[in-house]
């Protein structure tokens with residue numbers, strides 16, 4: 001998608017007569033690319049209008065970098081679509097927060113409820129899981145297995161066939177035991193069926209959740225709008241989690257779901273592993289969708305500051321991003337400031353620093369640098385996989401740097417994500433620079 005949009009913009013900026021017709025054609029081509037990436041057709045029509053409105057083509061002077069202006073307009077309009085400006089529910093400590101999952105079968109509910117439980121557990125909440133899926137054979141065993149691995153208390157039944165009873169009993173039990181996050185996993189069906197919706201409503205009445213989360217598979221495509229609308233009408237969820245964003249799907253369906261239901265995406269699933277859950281934020285998501293990567297903007301900015309970037313640039317061009325590259329980027333950011341702005345340019349980092357002021361943020365960055373500095377050269381120059389195969393290394397590094405294993409884990413998650421972006425961009429960096437140089 002990103003390539004197609006970039007190509008459309010390049011065609012325009014390269015063509016001799018930059019007339020309005022050429023601009024219209026370009027906007028049309030961008031629209032087609034977005035529809036193919038599963039963004040809802042009607043949304044795209046609206047988007048085309050707003051791009052035209054926000055880029056006043058006639059007024060773009062000769063010296064203006066038209067490509068940048070147009071790319072930025074596309075970016076901004078997509079961010080607007082995926083950001084509903086509705087705050088999701090924030091669990092509070094010291095009380096029972098009941099969270100109920102809904103979604104079709106296979107969407108990733110059971111996997112994600114353990115990920116989310118683990119996420120809250122790592123942040124000091126007393127967390128547990130309730131399996132109210134009595135529909136699918138083996139559903140309870142799946143949850144039990146995940147929960148045991150993550151050391152999270154769970155409730156379920158092999159004999160009780162009424163999901164409403166299991167949900168009520170489980171939530172009551174855990175409330176009595178003063179659990180703070182009680183996540184209720186429910187069953188799905190292959191399609192939206194009346195009995196699924198009836199069951200959802202009954203469970204909702206029985207456990208009165210503080211938050212209902214709809215789990216949506218990123219590969220759902222153009223069905224995302226209708227599906228999320230149907231669930232919203234019945235179960236009125238207050239948040240969305242998009243799973244399987246690590247897959248081949250372009251993810252435009254997510255945008256359609258948000259736009260159709262005015263409901264925020266709170267997390268995205270990025271793999272099958274328990275740690276593969278990231279807080280959602282609109283800018284990095286749209287960057288990824290467009291395939292631009294904020295990384296490009298960051299590298300550009302860093303270059304303009306004449307910081308030492310040779311190795312990282314070379315690596316990025318090859319699609320490689322080592323732990324040492326991350327360390328260098330972190331220390332460059334420290335030099336550049338203001339931190340809040342810079343962090344926003346690195347995918348994922350802004351989430352991690354969410355709500356921190358510049359001072360807290362730099363402390364966090366410094367701790368990340370300490371972590372890197374406690375690594376061996378071989379570890380720094382690696383792709384980070386050695387830590388997965390030998391987790392004891394993380395404990396050693398946490399001790400050595402005066403940080404916690406969780407922080408080391410966080411840094412490695414951050415690195416993994418950036419390495420993923422770098423890999424995708426691969427040789428693309430070189431082409432991009434060439435294209436920009438040609439303008």
Ligand code: GDP
Nearest residue numbers: 105106107108109110111243244269270271272
């Ligand atoms: P449920 O029917 O909604 O409970 O779905 P499950 O949690 O059982 O997940 C269905 C499949 O999707 C499983 O094989 C999961 O491992 C897989 N899955 C869930 N989330 C993700 C994700 O973020 N990335 C990938 N690659 N797979 C996922």
Ligand code: MG
Nearest residue numbers: 109110133139
């Ligand atoms: Mg399930």
